[in-house]
Amino acid sequence: MPxxxxxxxxxxxxxxxxxxAQEIYRAAYNxxxxxxxxxxxxxxxVAWSAVxxxxxxxxxxxxxxxxxxxxxx
Numbered sequence: 001m002p003x004x005x006x007x008x009x010x011x012x013x014x015x016x017x018x019x020x021a022q023e024i025y026r027a028a029y030n031x032x033x034x035x036x037x038x039x040x041x042x043x044x045x046v047a048w049s050a051v052x053x054x055x056x057x058x059x060x061x062x063x064x065x066x067x068x069x070x071x072x073x
Contacts, residue, residue, distance in 0.1 A: 001040075002030040020070075021055050 003009055003026045006019070013025055028050035032043035056071050 002033050017051065017055070018070075021051050024054060025051050 006014065006022045006026060009022055009026060013022060017025065025047045029043045029047035032046035033040070036042045036046075054071055056069055058069050
């Protein structure tokens with residue numbers, strides 16, 4: 001189901017992504033939801049792909065929880 005606002009996003013998305021990345025995720029998910037016939041798994045993959053175009057996955061040296069940093073344009 002499409003997300004109306006950022007508070008509706010899955011907990012891991014809210015906890016581990018900065019606000020801008022959450023906005024990217026929500027917009028991409030909602031667009032893919034409509035475009036691909038309400039296919040939740042596909043919409044999720046599209047959303048993460050959109051986030052990864054602007055943010056990279058980073059893990060601390062000690063293996064602590066990973067997070068995303070803005071990529072250089």
